[in-house]
Amino acid sequence: MRVRAAVVLPVPVLLLAAACGGGESAPPPALSKDEAQRVLARYADAANKAGQRLDGDALAAVETDPQLAMDRAAFRLGRAARRPFTPVRFVQSVFYIPRMQGYPRWFAADTVTSATPPGAKQPRTTRHALVFTQAAAGAPWLLAASPHPGGDEMSRVRLDGDGYAQAVAPGASGLAVSPSRIGAAHAALLSGGPQAPGAGVLAPGPQTTQSYDALRQAQVGLRKNGVRLHTRFTPDSSPVYALRTKDGGALVWYVLRQHESYRAARLGKLAVTGDLTGLAPAKAARTRLDATVLVQYLATVPASGHAAVGGMYRKAVAARAS
Known part of the structure; x- marks a missing residue:
């Protein structure tokens, strides 16, 4: 089970980073170095306690959507699968703190989680690109996103x-495509292929063209087994976050919502398994299964x-079977 909630926090290696250039006229950073340390420590402590009980409701004190919805679903899977x-624990943490005026405020962290499952001899590590956000003055800092970087982004x-x-506005111009x-x-590429309108701004790769091809192959395989799969992607309403890169571009966090619909003509072809475990009764799927998936x-x-x-x-965050 991927439980990023339970954390034992070592002394992290911190690197402050943030928005526009320095100088007297520059806005202040979103938070100080010490405050960033306390944010992560608070998250570590609360998420650890929630993880011990697989209590998704307790995560609301330290997480917000989409991360909250996704980790709640992960806890439901853990309970159902009895894992x-x-x-x-977080290690090798590097923080990027933007300068900004007003609210909401946010900062990012490049960090690695290390966990040793029962029976394992060596810890397993996973890299994360965290985003914490604060809605208003005095409000808690909440984990909003945690995609796994593909490299050294x-x-x-x-x-x-x-x-x-430097934080980049969602609607910023001067980029190959604006963050918003x-x-x-x-979504257009994953739903309609690389020739879909607007999809040409994306480079080929594992998360774009290869994902589209893999999905088409999965549909063909399921059809041969008597199951029809229809899927479509749409942009999620979650906020978009972006930081300026050295080449004048931007590093962007965003979320898609995937809608999956499975249909079978005969009984016994569908089952609530895999990532859907815990989201619907295991034997509820007879001839119809619909799922909602969030992808950061x-x-x-x-x-x-x-x-x-x-x-x-x-x-996957929701499933309905009949």
Whole structure:
């Protein structure tokens, strides 16, 4: 089970980063170095306690959607599958803290979780590109996103002389595609293929063209087994976050919503298994199964050319069977 909630926090290696250039006229950072440490420590403590009980409701104190919906579903899967809880600790953490005025505020972290499941001899590590957000003054900082980077995307963030990065507005121009529009382009590609209107701004890769091809192959295989799968992607309403990169582009966090519909002419062809476990009764699927999946993405968008989608985190969050 991927339980990122249970955390034992070591002393992290911190690197402050954030918005516009330094100087007296620059806005203040979203939070201080010490405050960022406390945010992660608070998350670690609360998520650890919630993980011990697989209590999704308790996560609401330290998470917000889409992360909250996805981790609640992961806890339901853990209870249904009776998987033992595995503590996780954050290591090698690097923080990127933007300068910004007003609210909501946010910051990002490049970090690695280390966990040793029961019976394992070596810990398993997973890299995350975390986003924490604060809705208003005095409100708690909440984990909003945690896609898994595909490589060294986070290291491409541009830092000013004071070690801060620059937040990029969702509707910013001067990019191959604005952060607010990349989700629509990605949804078009995954739903209709690389020739779909708007899909041409995305580079070929595992999370774009290869994912589309794999989905088509899965549909063919299911059809041969008497199951018809219809799927479509749409941009989720979750906020989009972006930081300026060294080449003048942007590193963008965004979310897609996938709708899956399975239909079988005969009984015994469908079952609530895999990632859907815990979201509907195991034997409820007779001839119909519908699921909603959230997919977090991390993309590098250049000033011109094609956006490269490198990181992701996918989790089914709802299922209905009949």
